[in-house]
Amino acid sequence: MMVRRGHLLVEALCALALSGVLAATAALALSGVRRSVRAADQRAESVRGGRDALLVLAALLRDAEGVRVEAETAIALSVRTASSVVCARDTLSISLPPVSAAADPAADPVTVRAQPVEAGDRVAVLVRDSASGTADWWRGEVDSVEVRRPTPACGVAAGWIPLADSAQPGIRVFASPSPPGAIAAGAPVRIARQGRLSLYPSSGEWMLGWRRCTGTPPRCGVVQPVAGPLRTPGTGGLRVRPEGPPGGVSVEVRVPGDATLMQTLVLLRAAP
Numbered sequence: 001m002m003v004r005r006g007h008l009l010v011e012a013l014c015a016l017a018l019s020g021v022l023a024a025t026a027a028l029a030l031s032g033v034r035r036s037v038r039a040a041d042q043r044a045e046s047v048r049g050g051r052d053a054l055l056v057l058a059a060l061l062r063d064a065e066g067v068r069v070e071a072e073t074a075i076a077l078s079v080r081t082a083s084s085v086v087c088a089r090d091t092l093s094i095s096l097p098p099v100s101a102a103a104d105p106a107a108d109p110v111t112v113r114a115q116p117v118e119a120g121d122r123v124a125v126l127v128r129d130s131a132s133g134t135a136d137w138w139r140g141e142v143d144s145v146e147v148r149r150p151t152p153a154c155g156v157a158a159g160w161i162p163l164a165d166s167a168q169p170g171i172r173v174f175a176s177p178s179p180p181g182a183i184a185a186g187a188p189v190r191i192a193r194q195g196r197l198s199l200y201p202s203s204g205e206w207m208l209g210w211r212r213c214t215g216t217p218p219r220c221g222v223v224q225p226v227a228g229p230l231r232t233p234g235t236g237g238l239r240v241r242p243e244g245p246p247g248g249v250s251v252e253v254r255v256p257g258d259a260t261l262m263q264t265l266v267l268l269r270a271a272p
Helices: 002-062
Strands: 064-071 074-085 093-096 122-128 135-148 170-176 188-202 205-214 224-230 238-242 248-253 262-267
Touching: 002 064, 002 074, 002 205, 002 224, 002 248, 002 262, 064 188, 064 238, 188 224
Parallel strands: none
Antiparallel strands: 064 074, 074 188, 093 170, 122 135, 122 188, 135 170, 188 205, 205 224, 238 248, 248 262
16 A cells, blocks of 8 residues: 555656646747747738838828939928919918818818918919910918908808808918919919928837928928838838839838838829
C-alpha cells in the first residue's frame, strides 16, 4: 500500500508539472497571438492612414483652382470653397445671394459654399467687355466679409431666392483691388483658398498636413493634420510630380511597416 501511495504522489507531481508546462506554453502562445493581432491592427490602421492621405490629396487636387508642385513632398494649391453669382455691386464690394436653406431639393442653389468666405480668400468674377463681347476673369483678394439680410436686389423680389429663404443672410465681399465697374448682375463668382500640403513631423511620426496661405508672396499659417502617419520624406512617404496628359499629377504614398506603394493619377480641371 505504501508503494501505491508513492506512485500516486509521483503521478500527481508529474501531472502538476505537466500542467504548469502546458499553461506556460499556452500563455506564450496567447501572448504571441496577441502580439500578432496587435501588429496586424497597427498595420491595418497605418494602411488606412495612407489610403486617407491618398483620397484627401486626390480630392483636393481634382477640385483645385491652381496647383503648383513645389517639391516631391509639397504642393501649393488654391481649393475652391464657394461658387455663386453677383446679385449687386458698388464701388467697394460685390454682393452674393444667400445660401439657400429651404429651396426645392431638386433645384440647384445659386450660392454653394463649402466653407465660410474669409479674409485672405481669392475671388474671381467673370467680366464681359460690353464693346467686344469678350469675357475674362477679374481676380482679387478678399479684405473682409459682411453677412447681412439681403438687399432687395439680392432677395426674393429680384428672383434670387425663394420666399422661404427670405430671412437667410446674404454675403457682401470687399476685395482688393476694388471690383471693376464692368461687373454686371448675374456674373459668375468663384472663391478659393490658398494652401500648402506637405509632410511634417509630429511626435516621432510623419503626417500629411495643410497650411492655409494668404498674401503675395504667400505667408502660410499653422499646420493642421490631414492624414497619416506616412513614411519619412526620404523613404517615399509622399511623392508628387507632374505626369501623364497635360494637367496630370501623379501622387504616391507609403506607410510605415508596409511595402505596398499606393498611387493615383489625378487629372486637374482647368481653372476658371
